[in-house]
Amino acid sequence: MSEGKPRAVGLLGGGVIGGGWAARFILNGVNVRLYGPSSRSVERVQKMIANARRAYRRLTLLPLPSEGSLTVVESVADAARGVELVQESAPDRLGLKQQLLAAASRAAAPETLICSSTSGLRPSLLQAEMDHPERLLVAHPFNPVYLLPLVELCAGHRTAPETLDRATAIFRAVGMHPLLVRNEVDGFIANRLQEAVWREALWLVQDNLATVQEIDDAVRYSIGLRRAVMGPIQTYRLAVPVSSARRSMEQFRPGKIPWTKLTEVPEFTDAFIDKLAEQSDAQAANLTIPELEQKRDDCLVAVLQGLRAQGYGAGETLARWEKGLRDRAPQRTNGSDPLRMPMREIPCDWIDYNGHVSESRYLELFGNATGILLRYIGIDGEYLSKSGSYQAVETHLSRLRGLCAGDRVEVLTQVLGADDKCLRLFHTLTRERDDQPAATGEQMLVHVDAQSRRIGPAQANVRERVLELARMHAELPRPERAGASIELR
Amino acid sequence: MSEGKPRAVGLLGGGVIGGGWAARFILNGVNVRLYGPSSRSVERVQKMIANARRAYRRLTLLPLPSEGSLTVVESVADAARGVELVQESAPDRLGLKQQLLAAASRAAAPETLICSSTSGLRPSLLQAEMDHPERLLVAHPFNPVYLLPLVELCAGHRTAPETLDRATAIFRAVGMHPLLVRNEVDGFIANRLQEAVWREALWLVQDNLATVQEIDDAVRYSIGLRRAVMGPIQTYRLAVPVSSARRSMEQFRPGKIPWTKLTEVPEFTDAFIDKLAEQSDAQAANLTIPELEQKRDDCLVAVLQGLRAQGYGAGETLARWEKGLRDRAPQRTNGSDPLRMPMREIPCDWIDYNGHVSESRYLELFGNATGILLRYIGIDGEYLSKSGSYQAVETHLSRLRGLCAGDRVEVLTQVLGADDKCLRLFHTLTRERDDQPAATGEQMLVHVDAQSRRIGPAQANVRERVLELARMHAELPRPERAGASIELR
Numbered sequence: 001m002s003e004g005k006p007r008a009v010g011l012l013g014g015g016v017i018g019g020g021w022a023a024r025f026i027l028n029g030v031n032v033r034l035y036g037p038s039s040r041s042v043e044r045v046q047k048m049i050a051n052a053r054r055a056y057r058r059l060t061l062l063p064l065p066s067e068g069s070l071t072v073v074e075s076v077a078d079a080a081r082g083v084e085l086v087q088e089s090a091p092d093r094l095g096l097k098q099q100l101l102a103a104a105s106r107a108a109a110p111e112t113l114i115c116s117s118t119s120g121l122r123p124s125l126l127q128a129e130m131d132h133p134e135r136l137l138v139a140h141p142f143n144p145v146y147l148l149p150l151v152e153l154c155a156g157h158r159t160a161p162e163t164l165d166r167a168t169a170i171f172r173a174v175g176m177h178p179l180l181v182r183n184e185v186d187g188f189i190a191n192r193l194q195e196a197v198w199r200e201a202l203w204l205v206q207d208n209l210a211t212v213q214e215i216d217d218a219v220r221y222s223i224g225l226r227r228a229v230m231g232p233i234q235t236y237r238l239a240v241p242v243s244s245a246r247r248s249m250e251q252f253r254p255g256k257i258p259w260t261k262l263t264e265v266p267e268f269t270d271a272f273i274d275k276l277a278e279q280s281d282a283q284a285a286n287l288t289i290p291e292l293e294q295k296r297d298d299c300l301v302a303v304l305q306g307l308r309a310q311g312y313g314a315g316e317t318l319a320r321w322e323k324g325l326r327d328r329a330p331q332r333t334n335g336s337d338p339l340r341m342p343m344r345e346i347p348c349d350w351i352d353y354n355g356h357v358s359e360s361r362y363l364e365l366f367g368n369a370t371g372i373l374l375r376y377i378g379i380d381g382e383y384l385s386k387s388g389s390y391q392a393v394e395t396h397l398s399r400l401r402g403l404c405a406g407d408r409v410e411v412l413t414q415v416l417g418a419d420d421k422c423l424r425l426f427h428t429l430t431r432e433r434d435d436q437p438a439a440t441g442e443q444m445l446v447h448v449d450a451q452s453r454r455i456g457p458a459q460a461n462v463r464e465r466v467l468e469l470a471r472m473h474a475e476l477p478r479p480e481r482a483g484a485s486i487e488l489r
Numbered sequence: 490m491s492e493g494k495p496r497a498v499g500l501l502g503g504g505v506i507g508g509g510w511a512a513r514f515i516l517n518g519v520n521v522r523l524y525g526p527s528s529r530s531v532e533r534v535q536k537m538i539a540n541a542r543r544a545y546r547r548l549t550l551l552p553l554p555s556e557g558s559l560t561v562v563e564s565v566a567d568a569a570r571g572v573e574l575v576q577e578s579a580p581d582r583l584g585l586k587q588q589l590l591a592a593a594s595r596a597a598a599p600e601t602l603i604c605s606s607t608s609g610l611r612p613s614l615l616q617a618e619m620d621h622p623e624r625l626l627v628a629h630p631f632n633p634v635y636l637l638p639l640v641e642l643c644a645g646h647r648t649a650p651e652t653l654d655r656a657t658a659i660f661r662a663v664g665m666h667p668l669l670v671r672n673e674v675d676g677f678i679a680n681r682l683q684e685a686v687w688r689e690a691l692w693l694v695q696d697n698l699a700t701v702q703e704i705d706d707a708v709r710y711s712i713g714l715r716r717a718v719m720g721p722i723q724t725y726r727l728a729v730p731v732s733s734a735r736r737s738m739e740q741f742r743p744g745k746i747p748w749t750k751l752t753e754v755p756e757f758t759d760a761f762i763d764k765l766a767e768q769s770d771a772q773a774a775n776l777t778i779p780e781l782e783q784k785r786d787d788c789l790v791a792v793l794q795g796l797r798a799q800g801y802g803a804g805e806t807l808a809r810w811e812k813g814l815r816d817r818a819p820q821r822t823n824g825s826d827p828l829r830m831p832m833r834e835i836p837c838d839w840i841d842y843n844g845h846v847s848e849s850r851y852l853e854l855f856g857n858a859t860g861i862l863l864r865y866i867g868i869d870g871e872y873l874s875k876s877g878s879y880q881a882v883e884t885h886l887s888r889l890r891g892l893c894a895g896d897r898v899e900v901l902t903q904v905l906g907a908d909d910k911c912l913r914l915f916h917t918l919t920r921e922r923d924d925q926p927a928a929t930g931e932q933m934l935v936h937v938d939a940q941s942r943r944i945g946p947a948q949a950n951v952r953e954r955v956l957e958l959a960r961m962h963a964e965l966p967r968p969e970r971a972g973a974s975i976e977l978r
Contacts, residue, residue, distance in 0.1 A: 016728060047779075055786045058838065059793065059807070061857040062814040063831045120748045142711040143728050144782075147789045149806040150711035175810035177710045177803070183698045187748025189707035196689035196749040197682050197721045198741065204681065205765060206755040209672045212768035216720020218678035221666045222631040222639035224716030228792050229802060231705020231713065232686045239505060239632050252687065259609045259676025260684040262751030266695040276694060279701035290536075293633075295801060297544045300636045302795030303717050304548065310788045310838070313718060314666065317638040318548070321664035325551040342552045349547065349799070355942050359856070359881055360849050367848070368550040392848055394975050396885045402942075424975065444975050453844050453891075485974035486883050486913065486933050 004169030006030055008068075010079035010086040010108075012100050014041035016048075017117050018089035020145025022070060023052035027146065028174040029065030034072050035079035042072050052146035059147075076100060077107035080114075085170055087139065089117040094125060101136065102129035113166055115139035120187035123156030134160035137167050140188055141176075149177040152188045193232070196262060203261040220313045229299040237280050238296060241289045245277035298349055326375070336472040339376060341369045341411040343432060348405035357403045363395070366427045366441035369411040373425065377465040387459045390423055390445035398481060401438045408432040416482055418470040420457040421447050426479050440481050493658030495519055497557075499568035499575040499597075501589050503530035505537075506606050507578035509634025511559060512541030516635065517663040518554030523561050524568035531561050541635035548636075565589060566596035569603075574659055576628065578606040583614060590625065591618035602655055604628035609676035612645030623649035626656050629677055630665075641677045643670040682721070685751060692750040709802045718788040726769050727785060730778045734766035787838055815864070825961045827901040828865060830858045832921060837894035846892045852884070855916045855930035858900040862914065866954040876948045879912055879934035887970060890927045897921040905971055907959040909946040910936050915968050929970050 009025050011018050014036025022032050022045050036042055049070070056064060073079050080086045086104045090096050097116060104114055110132045118126065118138055127133035138154040151171050155164055168178045181188045187195060204210045210218070226235050240248040253268040266272060284292060307315025308322075350357045370392070379389055403409065409431050417424040427441040449456040458466065498514050500507050503525025511521050511534050525531055538559070545553060562568050569575045575593045579585050586605060593603055599621045607615065607627055616622035627643040640660050644653055657667045670677045676684060693699045699707070715724050729737040742757040755761060773781060796804025797811075839846045859881070868878055892898065898920050905913040916930040938945040947955065 016730060051782065051786060054783070054836065055790055057834060058787065058790045058836050060811055060814065061833075061853060062811055064814065065817065142715075144786060144789070147786060147793070148711050148714055149803050150707065152707065172809075173813070175806065175813075177706075177806045179703065179706055179710065181699070181703075185693075185696075185698050186746055189693065189699050189704060190711050192693065192749050193686050193689050193704070193708065194712055194721070195743070195747065196685040196751050198725070199743060199749065199751060199754045200682050200685035201721055202743075202755050202765075203753075204678065205768065206761060207674075209674050210670070210678050211771075212722045212765065213772040214668065214670075215678060215682070216723050216772065217666075217668055218639065218641065219682065219716055219720040220718060221668065222637050222679050223683055224713075224718075224720065225637055226631075227708055227713030228717040228796070229709065229713075231708040232683070232690055233701045234705050236687070241505060254684070254688060254691075257675055258684065260681050260688065260751075261753050262685050262688060262749075264692075264750050264752065265688050266691050272695060276691075276701065279694065282700075283702040283705065293540065294543070295799070297540060297633060297636060298547065299796060299799050299801050299804075300633070301544055301547045302799050303792050304636070306791030306795040307717070307788060310784070310791050312784060312788050314638050315788075317664065317666045320661075322549055322551055324662070324664075325549065325553065328554065344550075345546060347543065347547050356880060356937075359884060360852050363849050363852060364550060391845060393888045394886065395848060396975055397883065399882045442975050448845075483974045483976070485972045486885055486931050487972070 004173035006084035006170055008033065008083045010073075010081075010083040010104070011035065011089065012076060012079055012086065012104065013037075013089035013091075013117075014045045015089065015091075016143055017141065017145060018087075019045040019048035020052075020141065020143060021087050021089060021117070023049045023146040024174055024176075026068040026070060027052055027056050027064060029068050030174065031068040032070050033079045033083060034070060035074070035076055036072070045070070048144075048146070052144075055144075055147055076103040080104040080108040080112065083108070083112060085113045085115065085167075087115050087117060092119055092121060094121055097121065097126055098129045101126055102131070105130040105132055105136075111135070113137070113163065113170070115167060117141060120191050122184045122186065123154050123159060124184060125156075127156045127158055133158040135163050137163050138181075138188070139167060139171065140191075142190070149175065150190065151176045151178050152181050152190065153178050154181040154184060154188055156184065199262060200260050221317065225300060225303055225314055226296070228303050229296055233276075233280065234283060234292070237284075238289065238293060241293060243289060245280040245284075246273060249273050249276040249280065336475065338412040338414040338428075338473065338476065339369070339373050341365075341372055341413070343408050343410045346403050346405055346407045346409060351405050355402075359397060359399075362397055362399065362429070362439055362441065365409075365411055365429060366395075366397070366443070367392075369413045369427050370425060370443065370445070373413050373415075377469065378462045383459070383462065384450065386450060387462075388448050388450040388456070390458075391448050392443045392445050394444040396442040396484070398440045398484070399438075400436070400440070403431070403438055409438065414476055414479065415466070415470045415473040416442075416478075418466045420463050421455055423447070423466060426482050428479060440479065442482060442484075493662035495573035495659055495662075497522065497572045499562075499570075499572040499593070500524065500578065501565060501568055501575065501593065502578035502580075502606075503527075503534045504578065504580075505632055506630065506634060507576075508534040508537035509541075509630065509632060510576050510578060510606070512538045512635040513663055513665075515557040515559060516541055516545050516553060518557050519663065520557040521559050522568045522572060523559060524563070524565055525561070534559070537633075537635070541633075544633075544636055565592040569593040569597040569601065572597070572601060574602045574604065574656075576604050576606060581608055581610060583610055586610065586615055587618045590615055591620070594619040594621055594625075600624070602626070602652060602659070604656060606630060609680050611673045611675065612643050612648060613673060614645075616645045616647055622647040624652050626652050627670075627677070628656060628660065628667075629680075631679070638664065638666040639679070640665045640667050641670050641679065642667050643673060643677055645673065688751060689749050710806065714789055714792055714803055715785070717792050718785055722765075722769060723772060723781070726773075727778065727782060730782060732778060734769040734773075735762060738762050738765040738769065825964065827903040827917075827962065827965065828858070828862050830854075830861055830900040830902070832897050832899045835892050835894055835896045835898060840894050844891075848886060848888075851886055851888065851918070851928055851930065854898075854900055854918060855884075855886070855932070856881075858902045858916050859914060859932065859934070862902050862904075866958065867951045872948070872951065873939065875939060876951075877937050877939040877945070879947075880937050881932045881934050883933040885931040885973070887929045887973070888927075889925070889929070892920070892927055898927065903965055903968065904955070904959045904962040905931075905967075907955045909952050910944055912936070912955060915971050917968060929968065931971060931973075
């Protein structure tokens with residue numbers, strides 16, 4: 001892909017879209033020449049680059065290329081010279097864009113690609129005044145440009161076919177997903193759908209049927225979660241999950257009482273239903289409906305878990321539900337036994353490309369077992385906020401035999417030792433019906449005070465339970481691998 | 490929340506929605522009495538419960554309550570007796586629903602809550618024929634019901650206010666996000682928006698402007714990713730991120746050339762723009778626009794990473810971009826030095842509620858350093874698929890001092906020993922300007938053959954590089970904590 005990556009690009013316009021392009025290119029190691037109308041917009045672009053830098057640090061652990069440079073230039077011609085791509089992101093006024101694109105086309109070398117970020121103006125109109133209009137293309141991105149992968153590519157009447165290929169290579173090289181819009185239409189594809197939603201949302205507000213917040217919440221706790229995974233049509237396909245796409249699509253004949261203020265709708269003729277069904281089958285490619293349903297579910301789980309880590313939207317709902325589960329979890333021990341984490345099955349998406357469960361999953365299982373033990377010794381919500389908790393400072397994981405998807409495993413946790421600040425645990429993960437452990441995890445935890453955030457003794461009630469548990473567990477056999485260190489075998 | 494959870498519910502209808510309700514209730518420990526018309530539908534419900542079980546195992550590591558029972562009953566009356574809630578999910582035909590709800594209302598105790606899953610019929614019409622219509626409510630969920638949290642609650646003219654409170658408690662207790670639809674309108678909120686999208690999508694297909702797949706891809710690689718995080722209105726608010734909501738909303742006056750076939754639209758009067766702006770400000774609550782932008786970015790990163798793990802949609806685009814980064818990553822070592830992972834900053838969302846970086850992040854950083862070393866010794870894509878790779882079987886993590894958000898850290902990796910199958914590494918994580926390590930990670934890796942998936946010697950070229958690196962690193966000072974075991978301090 002490196003071949004497609006330009007050395008330098010010229011950007012016209014430094015608003016939310018122009019700034020987003022600057023951020024994406026610079027973080028991908030491409031030099032940017034920016035022509036923006038005001039010094040305030042340069043400041044905003046710097047801010048967006050900082051936001052993008054912050055986001056990319058989370059997005060990947062891999063080293064990013066050295067950042068490209070940002071050069072603010074004083075004219076369109078200065079931005080367009082000596083670059084492989086000029087990307088215009090001015091406000092969506094036809095006259096203004098035509099003028100900018102024409103100026104850029106006169107200054108740029110004839111082989112320089114020229115793209116417009118227009119949200120909906122047709123490329124044939126945009127290229128009208130240009131020199132060498134064959135290298136003009138619409139390349140419509142989405143805010144934030146540095147994170148969302150889609151770029152809609154649309155050619156005008158006078159665009160040369162190789163222009164599309166070159167643009168596709170460039171946008172792929174900076175991490176995007178180019179989608180060819182094969183026909184010129186105002187708004188291309190995504191913005192036509194967005195505008196329909198926008199109009200209906202406006203009616204709901206206008207008619208006092210819902211507030212802005214109610215509308216947004218109705219989306220992000222439901223259909224919005226699906227949209228990150230599947231588009232609107234495949235979503236309907238799975239709502240009537242029969243094997244015939246035709247029978248499924250027939251069910252969605254728009255009703256006589258429309259559930260929208262927007263009433264224009266194509267007639268559901270047999271030929272039209274067939275067309276929908278054929279395209280839907282082609283889209284599903286070689287996945288059956290049950291396979292698609294499982295893929296959808298796995299992706300939804302991944303999205304929900306991502307949002308849970310952010311404590312946001314539907315992730316907050318999930319966290320609240322888990323809090324309920326935790327509060328209601330039964331305590332299954334009688335003192336002198338090791339604490340037992342209930343039997344659970346290894347899901348197939350825990351298996352990596354090597355056929356193994358990744359280390360972090362073991363850490364998760366043992367961390368969960370530690371959580372159960374901490375609750376058992378009295379660390380509840382109140383203790384956490386007032387007095388603190390235990391934190392692992394050392395962990396020794398050993399994988400002794402491979403686990404397969406579907407294996408049922410349980411974790412036993414034994415206290416190996418404790419004093420008023422430290423707690424040493426030994427977790428043993430065993431497959432159902434095996435007598436040898438499949439993995440072990442030894443952990444040293446220290447008590448960290450909630451206020452000072454420093455190591456300090458546990459409160460009396462917790463300390464007593466810890467020491468009592470340690471006394472009782474001292475009578476259990478000592479695990480063979482306790483205290484082991486790593487040696488070359 | 491446990492208070493809200495019913496002991497048993499009666500479900501009318503065993504299609505995609507009824508089956509989804511059965512799965513959600515049963516996995517949350519609620520007994521289900523199901524009245525479904527056919528034995529085929531019972532089979533489908535069993536299948537959905539199995540899918541939900543699979544999904545919940547990924548969703549949480551916490552122990553789920555003991556599953557509720559599924560009892561298939563032969564009549565509406567049988568489903569409605571002795572339960573706290575009757576949930577009707579028959580096809581969306583008014584007459585059919587009225588009849589089922591009336592029958593349920595005659596059989597159920599007067600205090601039994603009765604809800605309809607209708608996608609869009611008004612509750613005042615549904616309660617027309619019922620005994621005790623004051624306990625009827627629309628509770629409209631979304632497919633898959635066992636995963637998506639939203640349930641739209643809508644009362645009819647004759648619904649009692651406490652009915653809403655009781656329903657809210659029940660749906661919350663099984664992990665849902667109830668949203669009160671304050672006014673009766675066909676399609677409630679989410680489905681009005683969905684139907685508008687559906688109509689526009691149908692026009693795009695009808696007019697040959699785009700295929701089903703192109704439409705779905707245009708959504709899931711762009712606006713769909715935002716929808717999981719924010720609704721359509723706040724998305725527009727951030728597209729013009731000025732501090733005045735009024736100035737932002739003004740920009741979205743629907744155009745004279747509509748980018749949709751659906752042309753009805755409210756007039757953008759001053760009063761209407763003010764209303765939008767006030768509601769938008771209320772929604773943002775105490776977050777500024779830059780704060781909202783960062784929250785949006787963090788959530789988008791989380792969603793993209795979730796999809797990356799699934800290798801699906803926008804996650805596939807991210808994985809392809811990372812492959813490019815990996816292929817282009819410079820090798821920064823000259824043989825006898827430890828391998829150096831480039832300096833990086835600790836992002837603030839790596840910090841947990843205790844103010845600490847979680848253990849799995851250390852594992853990620855050290856795993857990444859191992860990945861860089863493996864590439865250095867010649868394990869590339871071809872080697873991976875043909876010959877195999879190294880896998881960590883033992884890891885000893887030690888956290889020696891706390892890390893804060895913004896700390897810049899680097900990882901040095903030293904080979905402590907190797908033979909033809911094993912590789913022992915020692916990672917040292919140091920903060921910029923510190924001379925003592927902040928954390929260490931010792932790892933034993935074994936070479937696993939790609940075909941047999943068993944431990945076996947590395948191929949000659951890799952083996953030679955490993956042994957050479959081990960010879961050179963043998964001259965480096967031995968890290969103080971190498972070979973350490975866990976001891977009670």
